[in-house]
Amino acid sequence: MHPRRADRPDASSVLLAGPWVHNDYSTNGVRLHVAEAGSGPLILLLHGFPQFWWTWRHQIVALADAGYRVVAPDLRGYGASDKPPRPYDVMTTAADIARLVSAMGEREATLVGHDLGGSVAWTVARFRPDVIARLVILSAPHPRRWRAALVSDFKQIGASSHVFGFQTPRIPEQRLTRDGAVEVGRLMTEWAGERWASTVDFAEARERYQQAMLIPQAAYGALEHYRWAVRSLPRPDGVRYTRRMSIPVGMPTLQLHGAQDSCILPTTAQGSSRYVSSTYEWQTISHTGHFLPEEVPDLVTGEILRWIKS
Structure with missing residues (x-):
């Protein structure tokens, strides 16, 4: 059963209270909501x-306590940020983030990205290296690695079956939001490491993400990112993007990946080092799945701080 629009949560439902503040910034023609501390x-x-943004609830507090300004935005199409009809290509989303840095009155940032946020971070580092000091990538291959795997690696093609299922109009949104967005919970359970998936914290987080996907147009925005990623593969815009991403990024890059990640296979992410011309480090994190910031929050916080200070 689909919830009636009047019964769905609105964007204010993700303005969760905590030791952070919620702000909005105008950047690249959209309004991005952020939690910051x-x-x-x-x-x-x-x-x-x-x-x-709730993905980073543990890191926001710990990194702020360590002496940093920590900002976790909702990407366009998600949470309390704007959900325009278009565009959702990764270059536009990367421009959102690059311009967010200056909108907040800053010159540069350490950029940390998980999953889709990792793809965006790789792209910002390539297109706007002037605003990035260091890069930390979690559960996300370099975009050229992922795009190649989608057409050549049968194991990753199987792991990415959900991405191909997102390509048709309207039906995937209905499937993602049906019965209280139970499909979101199913995907999270499938991709999470066994240790986290059996905890109360996982159950609570899963409920948060299911509710957030019910915000009007959130499912559409989330899926449009993936529609561009696949549909652009043979198109001129996608070919140009892939070609530009062949040039290595020039800032120190740390890449962390869960050994049990069944969404983005470790073998897909490995080899991203060829697209980094600066210091690079790869770590496989044992007993973890796809959601590193929540599965091993202290480890992720510690590695971010180590990488910034190294």
Whole structure:
């Protein structure tokens, strides 16, 4: 059963209280909602699918306490940020984030991205290296690795069956929001590591993400990112993007990946080092699945701080 629009939560439902403040910034023609805390050098935390800024609730507090200004935006189409009809290509989303840095009165940031946010972070680093000091990538291959795997790696094609299922109009939105967005919970259960999936924290987070996907137009926005990623593969805009991404990024890059990640296979993400011309480090995190910021929050926080200070 689909909830009636009047029964659905609105964007205010993701303005969750905590030791942070909620702000809106105008950037690249859209309004982005952020949760932020602390003062000092800027750290930007970019969430993935099917989540919103809440992914980073542990890191926001810990990194702010360590002396940083920590900002976790909702990407366009998600949470309390604008959900325009278009565009949802990764270059536009990357421009949102690059311009967010200046909109907040900052010159550069350490950029941390998970899943979709990782793809956006790779793209910002390539298109706007002037605003990025260091890069931390979680559960996300370099875009050229992922785009190649979608057409050549049968194991990753199978793991990405949901992405191909997102390509038709309207029906995927209905499937994603049916019965209280139970499909969101199913995907999270499938992709999470066993240890986290059996906890109360996982059950609570899953409920948060299901509710957030019921915000009007949130499912559409979330899916449009993936529609562009697949549909652009043979198109001129996608070919140009892939070609530009062949040039390595020039800032120190740390890449973390869960050993049990069944959404983005570790073998797909490995090899991203060829697209980094600066210091690069890869870590496989044992006993973890796709959702590293929540499955191993202390480890992720510690690695971000180590990478910034190294």
